[in-house]
Amino acid sequence: MTIALEGVGLTHPGGFQALRQLTLQISSGERVAVIGPSGAGKTTLLQLLGTGLMPSAGQLHLLGDDPARLQARGLKRLRTRIGLIHQSPPLPPRQRVITAVLAGRLGSWSLSRALVSLCYPLDIPGARAMLEPLDLDDKLFVRCDQLSGGQLQRVGIARVLYQRADLLLADEPVSAMDPVLADHTLALLNRIAADRGVTLVASLHAVDLALRHFQRIIGLRDGNVLFDRPSAQVSDDDLSALYANQSLAEQGHEVVRPARPAGLGAGTGILRTAPRCL
Numbered sequence: 001m002t003i004a005l006e007g008v009g010l011t012h013p014g015g016f017q018a019l020r021q022l023t024l025q026i027s028s029g030e031r032v033a034v035i036g037p038s039g040a041g042k043t044t045l046l047q048l049l050g051t052g053l054m055p056s057a058g059q060l061h062l063l064g065d066d067p068a069r070l071q072a073r074g075l076k077r078l079r080t081r082i083g084l085i086h087q088s089p090p091l092p093p094r095q096r097v098i099t100a101v102l103a104g105r106l107g108s109w110s111l112s113r114a115l116v117s118l119c120y121p122l123d124i125p126g127a128r129a130m131l132e133p134l135d136l137d138d139k140l141f142v143r144c145d146q147l148s149g150g151q152l153q154r155v156g157i158a159r160v161l162y163q164r165a166d167l168l169l170a171d172e173p174v175s176a177m178d179p180v181l182a183d184h185t186l187a188l189l190n191r192i193a194a195d196r197g198v199t200l201v202a203s204l205h206a207v208d209l210a211l212r213h214f215q216r217i218i219g220l221r222d223g224n225v226l227f228d229r230p231s232a233q234v235s236d237d238d239l240s241a242l243y244a245n246q247s248l249a250e251q252g253h254e255v256v257r258p259a260r261p262a263g264l265g266a267g268t269g270i271l272r273t274a275p276r277c278l
């Protein structure tokens, strides 16, 4: 089991309880999308799985370790096995793309190798190989502050792929990309995860992309799991319940009723038409 949560709660500083009594398991090699309305707790869950946050209650096991019980050295070792793709990668603006990608392995390199790599990129072919399938190898020596939002997201993805983590986490990894690139990038992430046999957990707002690319969907709302099913079994009712917005409806706003895209009928899992963003 790669991930096991048993009654996990997480309360942010300030007292907001973002995750409530979550119990779920994700096996090695599974590819899972987490969907849900804004504020549901998706980013909080991914930060927890990335060990950036610790549970306030319950038990969390990641790759065989309980991060809350690890000493600093053990936690550092665990973190080298987990790659978190951020929605807005926190890359130094003046850093070049090549350096940002190679920094994916800083945690597992010796201090001297890491320092040298920061000044003189040591593995140009390795970085290029990560950027090429993301259609970004022409930006290898460009500074990060000269990239668009979607290009920056792809640098963040290349960096985590270069890291060769055992657990890939992605928080809205394609939110700044056009639909074609977003589709291609999610297909690539899933293919690489499958080829490497690693676990992939991604949060997504685009329900059609989640249903199209991931085997299993977890619907998160108000810090609770509302449903957890194979993507082919997620129904229109599941989606309506997940995204129901009482307060907008009470204010008299017309509220869209989310549904499976045509051609992705529940129970078939077959895409017959071009993907459509909900």
Ligand SMILES: Nc1ncnc2c1ncn2[C@@H]1O[C@H](COP(=O)(O)OP(=O)(O)OP(=O)(O)O)[C@@H](O)[C@H]1O
Pocket: 012, 013, 014, 016, 017, 018, 036, 037, 038, 039, 040, 041, 042, 043, 044, 045
């Ligand atoms: N650092 C923090 N301190 C206090 N509360 C926080 C913090 N981070 C998030 N929260 C709160 O926790 C809840 C869940 O936030 P989270 O960012 O996990 O939601 P999300 O599902 O990722 O939303 P979105 O789809 O908008 O990205 C929100 O109500 C948010 O206000």
Ligand SMILES: [Mg+2]
Pocket: 042, 043, 044, 171
């Ligand atoms: Mg979020």
